[in-house]
Amino acid sequence: MNIRIELTYRTPKGTEASFTSDEMRASKALLIAQDLEKSGRLKKISFTDHLENIWSLKELKKHLEEIQTEPHDVKIYFDGGFDLKTKRSGLGCAIYYEQNGKSLRLRKNALVEELDTNNEAEYAAFYFGLQEIELLGVHHLPVTFIGDSQVVINQLNGEWPAYEEQLSNWADRIEAKLEELGIQPEYELISRKKNREADHLASQAMNEIEISSVIELDE
Known part of the structure; x- marks a missing residue:
């Protein structure tokens, strides 16, 4: 599944900016999201698939875990x-x-x-x-x-x-x-x-x- 990352990033002084990524594999998007989360500067993040369904970080992680054993x-x-x-x-x-x-x-x-x-x-x-x-x-x-x-x-x-x-x-x-x-x-x-x-x-x-x-x- 290919998805886009949509996020809001906040600097230590409170400046915010929103970004939307190009489409990428869901597994790659999850790795990037988890790395950003560790920075402590990620205010909001969601993922949009090709059908324009919106996934939260928790939902995407659960979905990828569930399908790992399946093709x-x-x-x-x-x-x-x-x-x-x-x-x-x-x-x-x-x-x-x-x-x-x-x-x-x-x-x-x-x-x-x-x-x-x-x-x-x-x-x-x-x-x-x-x-x-x-x-x-x-x-x-x-x-x-x-x-x-x-x-x-x-x-x-x-x-x-x-x-x-x-x-x-x-x-x-x-x-x-x-x-x-x-x-x-x-x-x-x-x-x-x-x-x-x-x-x-x-x-x-x-x-x-x-x-x-x-x-x-x-x-």
Whole structure:
């Protein structure tokens, strides 16, 4: 979760000033806030998340303690490939998250044969990633979904309408699952070059190379 710090600082002679920080990871904001608190010159402090919810220092500390043992700070890179000749699709997702003080990455792919277009494969890859974080136990947290499909990203964030029935059905299915899990989605459109990891996983699936792994990442 990214948040802004909003604080009022008071000098020893009583001069006060208010400051608002740039967005940063909640864990980093907590460390800064606790350090400022030790100075004895912090008059007031609060934290604002991306939904404009306001947290007190006590609330933020409790929240971070509660989620430490659960997957959090989740980012999903997704990609889907489709072969018109064989009607086979490859789905790939790379999921980055924090848990128990560790940075982890899950890589997974799947081969499916019931889709009809590349856009459907992209939607299916998104849903595939969503299913994987459900298995991880992710719920009631913000999650960033990252992909190179303008259709999927722009339709899910509401910028583009979904006229095709198949794609509209996928969007409805995804939104229902997001609501069920209490996930607050954030969408990020990137270039195909920057999405190579998920693209490679999708290509491997189409070549019948199954990938399923979780590793700890170096800081």
